[in-house]
Structures are given as structure tokens and as C-alpha cells.
Amino acid sequence: MALEALVARYGLLAILAGAGIEGEAVVITGGVLAQRGLLPIWGVAAAAAVGSCLVDQLWFWLSRRYRDHRWVRKATHKPAFARALRWLERYPKAMILSFRFIYGLRTVTPVAIGTSAIPSRTFVPLNIVAAAIWGPAIAWAGYAFGSALGTWLHDIESLILVAIGVLLIVPLAVLLVRTISGRLRG
Numbered sequence: 001m002a003l004e005a006l007v008a009r010y011g012l013l014a015i016l017a018g019a020g021i022e023g024e025a026v027v028i029t030g031g032v033l034a035q036r037g038l039l040p041i042w043g044v045a046a047a048a049a050v051g052s053c054l055v056d057q058l059w060f061w062l063s064r065r066y067r068d069h070r071w072v073r074k075a076t077h078k079p080a081f082a083r084a085l086r087w088l089e090r091y092p093k094a095m096i097l098s099f100r101f102i103y104g105l106r107t108v109t110p111v112a113i114g115t116s117a118i119p120s121r122t123f124v125p126l127n128i129v130a131a132a133i134w135g136p137a138i139a140w141a142g143y144a145f146g147s148a149l150g151t152w153l154h155d156i157e158s159l160i161l162v163a164i165g166v167l168l169i170v171p172l173a174v175l176l177v178r179t180i181s182g183r184l185r186g
Helices: 003-021 024-035 041-065 070-076 079-090 092-101 109-115 120-148 156-185
Strands: none
Touching (some): 003 024, 024 120, 024 156, 041 109, 041 120, 070 109, 079 092, 079 109, 092 109
């Protein structure tokens, strides 16, 4: 089966799963693929929103149900968890709406919310709204990135190299920023 057919067939499912697990890098890559005409941009945006919402909802409910489980206790000992909980106590609704956009809090915040006193009736609708904003915003950022690279991308092999580059460069850039900010604070 040709690579284009594989992307067309499984691309949105990969975006759906990847948005909840890996996040921005997968959705940005999906946006680049949409810009190249391999995926529909609104499909990428919808898959990103749904995947993100479902995974965060799952973490919330698992954390709520299994507060005393070792993986929840392990998460509560992370510095990012304490930071998320502090912000959550001060600004609960704003934190639920914004945690997807804050590096370092993306994965621990749904667990923090699940262990907090915030009711499901508050979290669920805000989680849906936040995911509905985040998915299209990140997908369109990838689309714009793909447009900027358009003159360099002439075939699918180049696109694959760019996607691999994005998946490698984004985590390295984040690590560099964390290292520099840690040294400035310390």
C-alpha cells in the first residue's frame, strides 16, 4: 500500500490517538499533512480536539476513582503536580480552560483535577470547550507551518523528513527552554 494511502486511511486515527498521548507535535504534524492535501484540516482539528478531550477525561475519571493507587500517588509527588494544584486552587475554571497550552502541566493537570474537589459537572463542559479551542488552534498552527515550508516540500519524502524533524526538534527545543529557565530561576 502506498504511503499516501496509509496516511489517508489511518491519518486521522493517528491524530486522534496522538493528540491525547503526545499532544502538540502530533497535531502540528497533522496540520502540515493537511496543508499538503493529505488530510482534511477540519478532520485534523476535530480529531485533535476529540483525542485530547477523551484522554484528559479518562485521566480525570481514573484519578478520581483510584486516588490511592500507586500511579496517582506517584504523580502527586511531581513538582508540576504541585504547581498545577496551586493554580487550580486559585483559578479552577481558568486552569481547566488553559492547561493544554501550558508546557509541563499538560499531562499532570487532569490527574490533579481528578484528585481535587472540583466536581465532574464543572470539569466536563470546560474540558470540552478547552479541547474544542486547542485542537483547531494547534492544527491551524501546523497548517501555517506547512504553508511556510511549502516551497521546500516537493514530495512525500520531504514531508516525512519535515514531520520527523518536527517530532525531534519540538521536544529538544522544549528541553532547552526548560534548562535555561531552570538555570535562570536557580
